[in-house]
Amino acid sequence: MIPYRRVTPAGPWGPVQDAWAGAGRVVVYGAAEAWATDALTALSAEETARVRAQRSAAARGRFLASRRLLRHTVGTLLAVPWTGVRLARTPLGRPVLPDRPDIGISLSHTGGLLAVAVSALGPVGVDTERAGRPTGPELAGRVCAPGELLHLAGLPARDHADAVLRLWTLKEAYVKALGTGLRMSLRGIGFDTIGGPSPSGPRGWSFTTREVRVYVDGGAGGAGTSYHVSAAHLTNAHATAARTPVAPARTAPAPVPVPAPALADRPGDTAAGRAGNTAAGRRLSSRSAAGSS
Numbered sequence: 001m002i003p004y005r006r007v008t009p010a011g012p013w014g015p016v017q018d019a020w021a022g023a024g025r026v027v028v029y030g031a032a033e034a035w036a037t038d039a040l041t042a043l044s045a046e047e048t049a050r051v052r053a054q055r056s057a058a059a060r061g062r063f064l065a066s067r068r069l070l071r072h073t074v075g076t077l078l079a080v081p082w083t084g085v086r087l088a089r090t091p092l093g094r095p096v097l098p099d100r101p102d103i104g105i106s107l108s109h110t111g112g113l114l115a116v117a118v119s120a121l122g123p124v125g126v127d128t129e130r131a132g133r134p135t136g137p138e139l140a141g142r143v144c145a146p147g148e149l150l151h152l153a154g155l156p157a158r159d160h161a162d163a164v165l166r167l168w169t170l171k172e173a174y175v176k177a178l179g180t181g182l183r184m185s186l187r188g189i190g191f192d193t194i195g196g197p198s199p200s201g202p203r204g205w206s207f208t209t210r211e212v213r214v215y216v217d218g219g220a221g222g223a224g225t226s227y228h229v230s231a232a233h234l235t236n237a238h239a240t241a242a243r244t245p246v247a248p249a250r251t252a253p254a255p256v257p258v259p260a261p262a263l264a265d266r267p268g269d270t271a272a273g274r275a276g277n278t279a280a281g282r283r284l285s286s287r288s289a290a291g292s293s
Helices: 014-023 045-053 057-078 136-143 146-153 157-178 236-242 271-278
Strands: 004-006 025-031 104-110 113-119 124-130 205-214 225-234
Touching (some): 004 014, 004 205, 014 025, 014 057, 025 057, 025 124, 025 205, 025 225, 045 057, 057 113, 104 157, 104 225, 124 157, 136 146, 136 157, 157 205
Parallel strands (some): 004 025, 104 124
Antiparallel strands (some): 025 113, 104 113, 124 225, 205 225
16 A cells, blocks of 8 residues: 655655655655745746636635645755656646656645645555535445446445445546546546455556644644545556656666556456446546546
8 A cells, every 4th residue: 555644744754755765656745835935936827827817815725726736845855955846747737757768656635634645666646635525426436336236236325325435536546546537537437346445446557545634833722624535556566667766766667558447457347347437437626537636
């Protein structure tokens, strides 16, 4: 499983570095208010334009805070000044490090939570959603494969809602890792198991999902808010050829082969299931599946 570590700008960064050294990949998360900043100095021209295009102060704040967390994390792991970390996007919106194309990155933010994932072992994706938020049958119909809907039908209401949110974040993390943007229907991605911290999904990929809690004002006088944080990355077997030193390298390794989704990866792969999965579901326009939110 990919390690998860919570940080503020002051740290602790030792556990993050230890997780990176041991696993070659890590998910780092924190409270958005702890990473809040008005500074635009480290941003690229494209990022500055995107900040100014945000429609609300809250959206601008989350954008700035998420980039600050990502730059601090990358700078710490690669032993470079965080203000010098350059970020860019692919044509499909996937965030990349132009100076270190061998390092995979992803980020997500929702409400009061920020999360980033960094990997030296190939593509990685991370996605977040507030636990307990309303779901409803429409969301489940957009997100879940036919076999998953059958499984969810037997769950109590609260467990049903949590399972839908976990599946949503797991699939969004997978799509972000693939870098396909909004071109893939989430209903066409199937998981054989949903419960537990390491669900079983498309072959060649490992998945981790956790419920984390963040607090306002350092936790004084409040119970905090829980969020689902899910990550997707290549299995170690598929990533072996991509393993690189975590210290900065002068040359990047060859591109990592990414296993393509297949019908056999989906539960309930019957003729009826395939027909249901083939229909293009309505896209979730409020979310950025490429990881550029």
